[in-house]
Amino acid sequence: MTELGPVAWPPAPIRTERLVLRGSEAGDRAAFVELFASPEVHTYLGGPRPRDELERMVPAVPGRRPGFFVIDLDGAMIGMVKLDRHDAESPGHIRPDLGEAELGYLILPSAWGRGYGAEACAAVLGWFADALPGTSVVLRTQTANERSMRLAEKLGFTEVERFEDFGAEQWFGVWSSVTSSG
Numbered sequence: 001m002t003e004l005g006p007v008a009w010p011p012a013p014i015r016t017e018r019l020v021l022r023g024s025e026a027g028d029r030a031a032f033v034e035l036f037a038s039p040e041v042h043t044y045l046g047g048p049r050p051r052d053e054l055e056r057m058v059p060a061v062p063g064r065r066p067g068f069f070v071i072d073l074d075g076a077m078i079g080m081v082k083l084d085r086h087d088a089e090s091p092g093h094i095r096p097d098l099g100e101a102e103l104g105y106l107i108l109p110s111a112w113g114r115g116y117g118a119e120a121c122a123a124v125l126g127w128f129a130d131a132l133p134g135t136s137v138v139l140r141t142q143t144a145n146e147r148s149m150r151l152a153e154k155l156g157f158t159e160v161e162r163f164e165d166f167g168a169e170q171w172f173g174v175w176s177s178v179t180s181s182g
Contacts, residue, residue, distance in 0.1 A: 129177030
């Protein structure tokens with residue numbers, strides 16, 4: 001596998017107290033369209049995509065690739081968590097030669113404020129720590145995105161630097177299973 005190194009994919013679904021983190025299915029397509037079209041979700045991500053464009057472009061089974069988890073609550077998709085290789089050309093790095101794993105997530109606004117993002121991301125980080133022990137994970141977010149900043153702190157990310165990108169101040173942090181309780 002190229003995105004995450006020598007990790008077997010897909011893993012068994014990850015179960016938390018309230019959620020299941022699993023691979024995507026055809027029944028998730030409408031939720032994917034909703035995530036990508038949501039102005040609230042994309043406030044700090046360059047704005048939403050047009051719904052008609054998404055209806056044409058989103059595949060029947062979106063997000064079916066290594067490192068991509070659907071957040072499932074009671075049988076319905078409420079968001080997604082992904083681990084990708086951090087682009088060596090992007091600002092912010094711990095070790096550019098290694099191409100760190102980068103955590104990303106999107107949650108439907110109807111599920112905000114209930115701790116699902118923290119629960120899902122912590123579970124994925126725990127899975128990653130078991131799959132690739134000692135490997136660091138990075139996260140970037142706009143400093144104006146207060147919810148994301150709080151989540152990064154709650155998950156145990158440590159600030160490395162701040163920089164200007166996309167016309168806004170960005171926060172860049174790192175998490176490691178060696179230094180974090182997960």
